[in-house]
Amino acid sequence: MRLTTRTNLAMRILMFCGVNQDKVATKGEIARVCHARETHIAQVVNVLAHKGYLATARGRGGGIKLAQQPADINVGEVIRTFEPSAEFAECFKKEGNTCPLTPACRLKSALVVALGAFYGALDGLTLEDFIVGNDTLATLLEGTAPQKAVA
Template sequence: MRLTTRTNLAMRVLMFCACHPGKLHRSADIALACNVSVNHLMQVVPVLNRLGYIQATRGRSGGVRLATLPERVSVGEVFRRFEAALPFAECFEGAENTCPLTASCRLRPALFKALDAFYAALDTVNLADLIDGNTGLEELFTHTAASAPTPRCAQAPQVDR
């Protein structure tokens, strides 16, 4: 199994924005910090904006910021929204399925069960879990946010959630 590049980039953008709450960031700065091209990033940012994960403002004084608290962003939900457009296997495609084994296949239910377990595991993780107290992540993002206040990811994790 392999995640799509779009899902990977979406999570990078969300982690970057969550580490620097409240501040608008230029897409070019996020792309630099996440080691991706601006063009690839610009395929993901509008989707994240449309889905309500980020606020994206165009123009000279525009930028990107997280639209909600990191605790409210389920990693499983993000993955589902970005991965759902692509069927896991041909037999998951419904009307497009041309596999002759579908009616008697025992692998298909096992794959459904495995995929459900995969998403269930990701449902237990939220964006805050990925960034709180993550000083390594903060160091990676430092060069693009030098003027920002101490990133949230560098703060100690909160105990009472």
């Protein structure tokens, strides 16, 4: 399984905001530190704000910050927001499944179990677990490390 770029950016944004709770960040700052394009950051921030994870304000003095405490942001829920597990494989689709093996295949049931274990592990984690006591992460997300923009 591979997480989408949007999911990866969502976690980077939340970790950035969690490490920098004492300030309001801009999309540009987050993009620079997280090695992403500002337009991609804006799209993901919009979803995170809509779901209540981030608070955003426009205009002078505006920006982005956590809307919840890190201990209240469940990683499994965030990942589910960006990874629609209902269609993990073609056979998961209610319509458009053309796999000829579906009537006899046991892979789907194994994948259901595996996805349950995957999300179960993530459901036991919060943003706080990723940021508290993680001095290396704090150094990286405070923008002191060399930066480069990538897709």
